[in-house]
Amino acid sequence: MNILITGSCGFIGFNLSIFLLKKKFKVIGIDNLNNYYDVKFKKKRLQLLKKYKNFKFYEFDLADQKKVDFFFKKNKINSVIHLAAQAGVRYSIDHPKKYVHSNIVGFHNILENCRLKSIKNIILASSSSVYGDKNNFPLKETESINPKNFYGLTKKNNEEMSEIYSKLYNMNICALRFFTVYGEWGRPDMFMLKYLMSYKKFDLYNNGLHFRDFTYIQDVNEIIFRLIKKRNIGFSVFNICSNKPFKITRVIQMIDNLFYRPKLKINKVGLQKADVIKTHGSNKKIINYTKFNKFTSLETGISNLVSWYKKNQ
Template sequence: MYILVTGTAGFIGMHLSQKLLSLGYMVIGIDNLNEYYDITLKRNRLGILMENPNFHFENIDITDIDSVKKLFESFPFNKVIHLAAQAGVRYSIENPFAYLDSNVHGFLTILEACKDYKVSHLLYASSSSVYGNNKNKLSETEDANSPVSLYATTKRSNELMAYTYNHLYNIRTTGMRFFTVYGPWGRPDMAYYKFTKSIIEGLPIQLYNYGNLKRDFTYIDDIIKGIMLLFLHEQDINNKQPNEVYNIGNSRPYSLNYFINTLENVIGKRADRIELPMQLGDVVETYADISKIRDATGYKPKIELEVGLTNFVRWYVDYHKEK
């Protein structure tokens, strides 16, 4: 079975591709290797994947309609897992057009290819940011029509586009709202990565909203577990509900201050904290209600924060050769 993973050089894309390869799938990965963050990190992730003979990589931008079409003509994809996107909430305020290009135009290109080449199931990455500043535990039944960043708007647009293509062309689609993913090989633009770098190097860290934020930090292995359960339970889930969206999170939000305290203990060094006002486009709290994916697949996250951060810091020190 040929599986297409878009954004395969990304954080989640790399880990997911590794999992699929370990199960014997033929994985075709595409990525445009843009310079939003360190391209060397992306190439190193790819280097690990390319050690497996069942992995094939193409440097393709998902907005390039002709290249995407050629790819779908070359491989008989049974399923597509679409992770490629312009990431980052705050960057979307500075560079809004990059998000429309990649996250809307690019997603439309993938939808059209899935329609034209009869792909049986499209799984795609959405985000907890679609909930905006909704309070309390965030359920898929909650309103998700008040996003507070353009990034979130594009992700909500993806969900609506998937609904339309399911309605018009009977394409099975599954949206996955990820909640603050962290772990080894993570993204350098994420707060936990920046905090780790600054604490180790003795630099101050910036805590927005004066540290009064909560996040449903979810370890990468638990995210991959959720994706694979939806991937493998596709027949059971999608027969009656061919277009669905699921939260994939830890369902246990941690305050930013608790997170920093735990990170300090793991590193063995105190942080110099600078408290700042809330940033534009940010949300106060994320808290995943995971009852829907749990009831559908048996999903249950297992990795505790201290374990996840220990794994991340160990990887970070080894990767960056910090002393």
Template sequence: MKILITGSAGFIGYNLAENLLGKKGFKITGVDNFNDYYDVNLKKKRNNILKKFKNFEFIKVDINDKINLEKIFKKKKFDFVFHFAAQAGVRYSIDHPRKYVESNIIGFYNILENTKKYKIKRLFYASSSSVYGENKNFPLKEKEKILPKNIYGLTKKIDEEIGLIFNKYYKVKLIGLRFFTIYGEWGRPDMMMIKFINSYYKNKTFELYNFGKHVRDFTYVGDAVNIMFLLLRNHKKLNNYDIFNICSNNPINLKEIILFLKKNKINPKIKKVTLQKADILKTHGDNSKLLKYIKFKKFSNWKESVKKTIIWYQKNML
């Protein structure tokens, strides 16, 4: 099975690639542009691990490079595509909106065009819980109104709508994955969990937004990867177009996470600050629709997963 993973040097893309490469029957092509939104060396570390697999090939390309992107599709003749390449970050989107439009909308359109032209069996693409924005009808189901509060969430909403049109008029089969606060090994340094651990080991002050009153549906990356594998394995049973919440359905207050990290001797200096204008107070997704399609046994215990993340950091990042 030949699979393209865009953003393969990114957090979720890397973890999915490593998982599939450890299984039989997968030939993975990874693409990434190594943008400098966060530490490029972290992306290179991830990529170097993947390059050790014989059934992995990496090609450096930007998804906005239409000519070279199409060359890859034409040559490789992929069966499936997992699209994660995007400009990430909610707060960053307020000051850099153009980057989000170019990468998350135009880049996604380029992927869709090639998916259509080269008859990819199915495209799985990253959306986000950010599309729900201010909606407070918890736990949030996929059919709820989407009310994005920031540019990042808006671009993901537009992606979903473009995808629906491509399915309706061009019969492209695709699945949108609304990720809820993914955390774990090889995580992004701008996200809460790794940022907190980083602050401790690098003797930096951790800024705790909204005085720690945020609530997040934290979802372990290992669970997210297993879910994507099951969706891939059961792709024939899925609707031609659909969207799924990728979440644990277990919202946790940031204060509880921080208390647990402190118990595990991760105790940086903390500066409490007010709510940021792009922030959402709470996320809580309903995953019942997802679980009707896949036999997912059990979500990881968050405390055990946080411990795994700490151990990974100590072994790989110090």
């Protein structure tokens, strides 16, 4: 089976690619290797991916329609896992145009080519950001969505486009609302790895009183692997979460217990207007559908992350 993974050099895309390559899938990766964070992270991931003979890579921008069209003409694709996106909630406040370019135009180019080439199976990376600020936790997929930031708005748009394409063109599209995915080879701009990499000072938003439903990367890989084997599901949405929110200050304590360094100056910063106070999703639907229920504890996941960082810093 030839699987296209867009964003293959990003955090989730890289980990999923490695996971599937080890299971002997043929993976075709696309990534634009942009500089939203240090490109060296993406290039290191790409070096590891290229060690697999069953991996093929293309570098271009998915918003470039001519290049996307040409790619689909030259490659036979069985399934698409669309993970490419302009990431970052706070970054979207000052750079909304980049999110339209990558997340809306880029995704539509993928959808349209899948329609034209009769590629029926697509898995889409959505986000818990589509929910916005809520109080009735844990959030179910039936909860109304009202994103608080531009990143979440583009993901809402992706879901709506997917539902229309699914109904009009008989496509199986599965939107995954990821809740704070963390783990090895993570993004250096995200909380856990950013904290590990800080040696002088660290900006702590809202005094660390946020709650986040952290989801370990290897659990994400296993869930997507099980979803790949599913067929004829039409359009569906799933929360991908642990259903166990943790306060940020508690997570910092857990990391500090495993990783010693000289005293780090904590710079307390106010609540950012694009942030939500708490995320907490229900994972009953994805458990019932995939039969995967062995979610990695936060303690184990952080231990794995810290061990990886010590070896690779």
